[in-house]
Amino acid sequence: MARREKKARSKGSAGNNRKAGEDFLRNNLQKEGIEETDSGLQYQVVESTDEVKPGIFDKVKIHQRALLLDGKILEDTYRQNKPDEVAIEELIEGLQEGLQMMSVGSRYKFWVPADLAWGRKGTGNKIPPNAVLSFTIRLVEIC
Numbered sequence: 001m002a003r004r005e006k007k008a009r010s011k012g013s014a015g016n017n018r019k020a021g022e023d024f025l026r027n028n029l030q031k032e033g034i035e036e037t038d039s040g041l042q043y044q045v046v047e048s049t050d051e052v053k054p055g056i057f058d059k060v061k062i063h064q065r066a067l068l069l070d071g072k073i074l075e076d077t078y079r080q081n082k083p084d085e086v087a088i089e090e091l092i093e094g095l096q097e098g099l100q101m102m103s104v105g106s107r108y109k110f111w112v113p114a115d116l117a118w119g120r121k122g123t124g125n126k127i128p129p130n131a132v133l134s135f136t137i138r139l140v141e142i143c
Contacts, residue, residue, distance in 0.1 A: 014120050014129035021114055021132035024069055028111055041094050042111040043101070046136070051104035054142045056096060059087045061140040069132055083140045092117045099139065107138040 028034055028042055036042045054060050061083040066074040077084050088099050094112030102108055114120070114130040122129040 014122075017128055017130035018114065018120075020069065021130060024132055025111060025113060034111075037097060039093075039097060039116060040113045041097050041116055042113075043098060044109040045106070046109060047105075047107040047138075049103045049105040051106075052142065053101070053103050054088060054099060054139070056089050056100060057087075059085060059143040060099060061085050061143060062099070063138040063140060065136045067134045068127070069134065074126065074133070078136075083138075085143060094133075095135065095137075098135075098137070102137070102139045104139050104141055107136070110135040110137065 025040070025042060029036055033044050034042055035044070063077045063083045065076045065078055068074065075084075088096055091099070092112065094110065094116030097116070098108065098110045098112075112133045112135065114132055117131065117133050118127050118129075120129045122131060127133070
């Protein structure tokens with residue numbers, strides 16, 4: 001396939017992904033218990049605690065299940081039974097915002113719009129352009 005055709009096809013799927021993502025987020029927000037921040041990050045509090053919340057410069061241990069909207073699993077630490085240790089400031093913008101809302105021991109679901117994730121570039125074959133991502137996260141501890 002010629003380079004020009006690949007580029008055109010990629011732009012087409014990016015546009016389709018953006019529309020599908022916008023449609024999903026609009027419909028998702030109508031469901032009971034789904035909230036949205038000013039940035040467009042959608043979330044649902046599954047389990048909450050009164051513990052401490054992390055800041056942008058903290059490292060945290062989290063269990064996470066990350067999915068594309070079609071259900072494709074990107075990462076699942078629950079299945080591996082081994083939480084990730086991550087620096088909040090190094091994560092995508094949507095997770096930076098979301099993790100700072102959580103308290104230790106809480107569990108949230110997040111729907112991250114493409115503009116708060118990897119945007120129109122995606123990440124090669126793993127995350128397509130303009131993909132909305134879904135995360136279920138448990139904040140295990142602040143390191």
